[in-house]
Amino acid sequence: MSRFKFAGNFGAIHQPEYRRMARDENINPRAFRVHFAALGYANQIGHAEFGPGELAQALSIGYGRQADKATDKAVAAAKQMGLILPESGIRCLILPHTLFQTGKGTTYCKFHGIDIRDLAGVRSPVVPL
Numbered sequence: 001m002s003r004f005k006f007a008g009n010f011g012a013i014h015q016p017e018y019r020r021m022a023r024d025e026n027i028n029p030r031a032f033r034v035h036f037a038a039l040g041y042a043n044q045i046g047h048a049e050f051g052p053g054e055l056a057q058a059l060s061i062g063y064g065r066q067a068d069k070a071t072d073k074a075v076a077a078a079k080q081m082g083l084i085l086p087e088s089g090i091r092c093l094i095l096p097h098t099l100f101q102t103g104k105g106t107t108y109c110k111f112h113g114i115d116i117r118d119l120a121g122v123r124s125p126v127v128p129l
């Protein structure tokens with residue numbers, strides 16, 4: 001087993017497991033699974049981009065307009081609970097980059113049109129522990 005070295009209060013998650021939990025229909029409410037999808041698919045800047053209909057499939061909700069509507073509702077609930085940032089939607093779930101970090105994945109978000117260089121010096125609200 002490899003050992004990670006972390007600074008401060010950071011730990012680690014196994015992204016494939018969080019992608020699996022995002023699909024697990026036994027986990028409710030769906031807002032939690034939206035959060036798991038955000039964690040499981042997030043890139044280096046905390047954005048998890050999805051193509052049309054992909055998030056509904058990643059959450060095992062299904063295909064089509066009704067599935068997208070149900071997905072949008074779950075995303076709204078996750079935002080309401082503060083599990084993802086308000087700028088999130090069914091095409092991209094966002095975690096504050098001060099709370100989530102990974103060395104894998106892209107360093108940009110095509111959907112939001114931002115790049116890691118745009119985040120230099122930007123502070124996201126951090127919940128005091």
Ligand SMILES: [Zn+2]
Pocket residue numbers: 047048049092093094109110111112
């Ligand atoms: Zn994004």
